[in-house]
Amino acid sequence: MAPLLAMSGIKKHFAGVPALRGASLEISPGEVHALIGQNGAGKSTLIKILTGLYRRDDGDIEFAGEPSHLTSPREAQNAGIATIYQELNLVPLRSVSENVVMGQEPRTLGVLINWPEAHRRTREILSRFGIDIDVTAPLGSYSTAIQQLVAIARAVSMDAKLVIMDEPTSSLDSSEVEILFGVVRELKASGVSVLYVSHFLDELFQICDRVTIMRDGLTVGCTNIADTTKLDLIAGMLGRNAEEIAAEGQTELAGGNSAFDEVVLDVDNVATGPRLTDFSMTLHRGEIVGLGGLLGSGRTEAARSIFGLDHLSSGSMHLEGKSFNPSEPADAIRARIGFLTEDRKEEGIIPDMSVRENLTLALLPALRKNGQIDLEKEKALVAEFIKKLGIKTAHMDQPIRELSGGNQQKVLLARWLATKPDILILDEPTRGVDVGAKREIQAIIRRFVDDGHAVILISSEFEELVEGANRIVVMHEGRAVSELTNPGITENALVKALAHHEEAAT
Amino acid sequence: MTSLITDEPMRTDFTRRLKQNGGLIALGIIILFNIIVTPNFLQAQTLAVNISQVATIAIVAMGMTLVIATGGIDLSVGAVMALSGALAPLIFQSEFGTAYPALGLVAALLFPLAAAFLCGLFNGTIVAVLKVQPIIATLILFISGRGIAQVLTNGNLQTFSNPEFSYLGTGKILGFPFQGWLALVIACLLFWLVNRTIFGRYLLAVGGNERAAKLSGGPVRKVKIGAYVLCSVLSGLAGLIVVAINSASDAARNGNLMELDAIAAAVVGGALLQGGKAPIFGAILGAVIIQLVKYTLLANGVEDEVALIAKAAIILAAVYIQQARKE
Numbered sequence: 001m002a003p004l005l006a007m008s009g010i011k012k013h014f015a016g017v018p019a020l021r022g023a024s025l026e027i028s029p030g031e032v033h034a035l036i037g038q039n040g041a042g043k044s045t046l047i048k049i050l051t052g053l054y055r056r057d058d059g060d061i062e063f064a065g066e067p068s069h070l071t072s073p074r075e076a077q078n079a080g081i082a083t084i085y086q087e088l089n090l091v092p093l094r095s096v097s098e099n100v101v102m103g104q105e106p107r108t109l110g111v112l113i114n115w116p117e118a119h120r121r122t123r124e125i126l127s128r129f130g131i132d133i134d135v136t137a138p139l140g141s142y143s144t145a146i147q148q149l150v151a152i153a154r155a156v157s158m159d160a161k162l163v164i165m166d167e168p169t170s171s172l173d174s175s176e177v178e179i180l181f182g183v184v185r186e187l188k189a190s191g192v193s194v195l196y197v198s199h200f201l202d203e204l205f206q207i208c209d210r211v212t213i214m215r216d217g218l219t220v221g222c223t224n225i226a227d228t229t230k231l232d233l234i235a236g237m238l239g240r241n242a243e244e245i246a247a248e249g250q251t252e253l254a255g256g257n258s259a260f261d262e263v264v265l266d267v268d269n270v271a272t273g274p275r276l277t278d279f280s281m282t283l284h285r286g287e288i289v290g291l292g293g294l295l296g297s298g299r300t301e302a303a304r305s306i307f308g309l310d311h312l313s314s315g316s317m318h319l320e321g322k323s324f325n326p327s328e329p330a331d332a333i334r335a336r337i338g339f340l341t342e343d344r345k346e347e348g349i350i351p352d353m354s355v356r357e358n359l360t361l362a363l364l365p366a367l368r369k370n371g372q373i374d375l376e377k378e379k380a381l382v383a384e385f386i387k388k389l390g391i392k393t394a395h396m397d398q399p400i401r402e403l404s405g406g407n408q409q410k411v412l413l414a415r416w417l418a419t420k421p422d423i424l425i426l427d428e429p430t431r432g433v434d435v436g437a438k439r440e441i442q443a444i445i446r447r448f449v450d451d452g453h454a455v456i457l458i459s460s461e462f463e464e465l466v467e468g469a470n471r472i473v474v475m476h477e478g479r480a481v482s483e484l485t486n487p488g489i490t491e492n493a494l495v496k497a498l499a500h501h502e503e504a505a506t
Numbered sequence: 507m508t509s510l511i512t513d514e515p516m517r518t519d520f521t522r523r524l525k526q527n528g529g530l531i532a533l534g535i536i537i538l539f540n541i542i543v544t545p546n547f548l549q550a551q552t553l554a555v556n557i558s559q560v561a562t563i564a565i566v567a568m569g570m571t572l573v574i575a576t577g578g579i580d581l582s583v584g585a586v587m588a589l590s591g592a593l594a595p596l597i598f599q600s601e602f603g604t605a606y607p608a609l610g611l612v613a614a615l616l617f618p619l620a621a622a623f624l625c626g627l628f629n630g631t632i633v634a635v636l637k638v639q640p641i642i643a644t645l646i647l648f649i650s651g652r653g654i655a656q657v658l659t660n661g662n663l664q665t666f667s668n669p670e671f672s673y674l675g676t677g678k679i680l681g682f683p684f685q686g687w688l689a690l691v692i693a694c695l696l697f698w699l700v701n702r703t704i705f706g707r708y709l710l711a712v713g714g715n716e717r718a719a720k721l722s723g724g725p726v727r728k729v730k731i732g733a734y735v736l737c738s739v740l741s742g743l744a745g746l747i748v749v750a751i752n753s754a755s756d757a758a759r760n761g762n763l764m765e766l767d768a769i770a771a772a773v774v775g776g777a778l779l780q781g782g783k784a785p786i787f788g789a790i791l792g793a794v795i796i797q798l799v800k801y802t803l804l805a806n807g808v809e810d811e812v813a814l815i816a817k818a819a820i821i822l823a824a825v826y827i828q829q830a831r832k833e
Contacts, residue, residue: 062579309721328720328721328723329722333723341721347718348713350718351714351715357707364707364723368704372703372704375702413723446507
């Protein structure tokens with residue numbers, strides 16, 4: 001069968017720096033095709049060229065049998081290429097119907113929008129994906145998953161031949177992911193191709209047919225997903241060999257001794273609101289305690305309560321034996337706690353500020369000298385961390401937004417390490433980060449703990465929790481419900497512990 | 507460079523430079539235009555007049571820049587000018603002020619600034635603590651501030667003769683107006699504040715990403731209130747200068763439409779309305795451009811109303827350049 005899309009020899013430079021050095025991508029009709037690679041491998045550049053956002057320097061693109069020279073996302077949309085971005089470009093305050101039919105509203109008398117028809121059409125499109133919701137309600141009143149599905153529905157309603165999904169599951173919980181997968185299968189069945197970009201390799205094996213691997217601006221491989229393994233994919237992205245990685249374990253978190261007697265933090269029956277009703281845990285020096293649970297189980301809220309972001313309505317906390325009740329982050333920081341938040345873009349980086357300014361943001365009070373910032377000290381400190389954590393940046397005054405996700409995350413980690421914390425709370429520290437940086441970040445966390453500090457780790461990646469955590473506190477609907485202790489935790493055991501409480505609740 | 511990439515980078519480099527130095531280029535064009543068209547433009551007298559006029563816009567624009575850096579806006583600057591300008595003559599012409607002229611003069615400087623300080627505290631608290639949209643929060647004083655000033659003066663024009671106080675607006679150092687020097691000193695202080703102090707760093711962080719700043723322990727409320735207070739105090743100072751220039755205080759006219767000039771100057775100077783940037787000397791550049799455009803039109807006999815349209819065009823151009831710069 002002739003491919004729907006064939007890109008070959010694509011080259012692109014930015015101010016003389018090559019981003020793509022000869023990338024290719026081929027997608028068949030009705031195929032779910034995965035595109036993977038570390039951050040900076042050129043995935044997004046390739047997609048932006050495909051959708052007309054960037055102009056290629058060299059190379060050929062054929063779409064639906066014809067040479068393609070798209071120059072804007074709108075042209076791409078008209079040609080049948082729809083993109084579902086990580087940040088949804090929908091209007092949350094308007095109704096579901098309005099969002100779906102936007103730009104192609106059915107009309108009566110040529111001027112008035114025919115709302116009954118619009119609602120009917122929207123319901124029909126959504127029902128194809130097994131979604132039955134009130135289409136007249138504002139889109140923002142539904143979960144992210146539903147909003148994402150509406151975005152897909154909108155794309156399909158415009159007769160898309162190719163739907164590009166960029167990290168579609170990063171903000172979904174497991175049941176929502178299932179719904180999304182159902183939609184992807186439905187698209188496939190109706191002959192629509194899907195280009196699926198994701199850092200979650202497990203997902204690819206569930207829904208993709210083929211996978212294209214990119215590294216350093218080049219396409220380094222394209223195989224049937226059935227003929228490959230997760231290890232092979234990681235090896236391909238890193239440019240290393242699979243056996244080597246297998247011998248080292250999949251994460252860099254494992255290790256550490258098991259004699260913990262010095263309690264650093266003690267949390268007793270803490271509640272802050274409806275989403276955190278009864279949370280208890282103890283944290284020892286030299287220990288990683290994982291918080292396990294599904295999305296919405298109260299993991300993040302537990303972290304927020306310890307960091308002084310949500311105030312306690314009941315319960316108590318003790319830090320090194322002393323009563324501890326922070327009323328704002330500054331209190332927690334003074335008590336030597338750091339909190340690496342989940343949402344790097346919204347709660348982490350200050351995009352226009354430099355690497356240097358971002359890195360020292362939590363440390364500013366300690367840099368005061370004669371009423372101003374001690375720039376000498378600041379620069380020395382930043383240089384030290386850039387070297388120690390291997391942060392890839394042109395210079396310390398480069399705006400942080402120009403760095404790759406993994407390097408941004410390292411800067412944020414450095415922001416907290418620089419404050420010399422005793423306790424680090426890490427909420428999804430390796431989400432949206434490429435495989436190489438992920439392992440480096442994990443190694444940094446391990447070193448930090450081995451130096452006698454303590455970590456509270458929230459992660460949706462079970463292997464991180466299972467290999468890294470000394471104990472896992474399992475959470476469900478705002479409560480800490482059980483605790484698993486390493487050695488002896490397996491992914492199965494963790495899944496069982498989570499599932500058990502799911503069942504018990506229903 | 508290889509032949510593949512010679513063309514594009516050079517062009518983008520040129521357009522980028524054009525966008526980043528748009529203000530300076532515009533200034534150059536206006537000056538060139540005036541040299542050719544406006545009679546007697548290259549006279550010391552013209553320079554002095556323009557400096558004495560631009561100082562007030564610049565001083566308020568610098569304060570506005572701080573507020574805009576937090577992602578806010580302050581509509582009350584003109585009203586605060588009127589209020590502080592109304593208070594000063596009331597104080598030095600009072601019985602106390604005439605009995606003890608020296609003390610009266612000090613009080614006539616300090617009390618209006620203290621009143622401006624309170625206005626800033628009020629704005630900042632409503633924005634930072636009650637979380638009201640800045641444009642609405644500062645609308646309160648925008649409306650009531652001038653009203654209070656007019657009530658205080660019974661709506662009368664207060665004229666006075668007080669050479670010591672008038673020095674603020676008519677004094678000269680090395681041949682240049684005192685308020686020009688004052689604006690320059692303030693600019694240096696604010697530049698230092700923004701770029702070298704912890705407050706400045708937090709100010710830009712709050713505007714750049716408020717949640718991230720808070721999560722990093724930044725005192726978001728204090729920083730925001732600080733910005734509004736500084737903006738108000740600087741506006742109060744500008745109000746005093748205007749009164750000093752005129753030797754008269756007219757609560758109905760002092761600082762009228764200043765909020766627009768100040769916002770325009772800040773934006774022309776490179777402040778981003780979404781926050782995170784505080785180009786202090788940019789604000790001065792913006793103020794100079796606005797003042798020169800006004801002067802050019804006035805000196806060539808163009809109507810005031812037309813001048814307003816010209817001002818609008820400048821803002822439009824500045825916003826356009828900002829948008830282009832983001833890409």
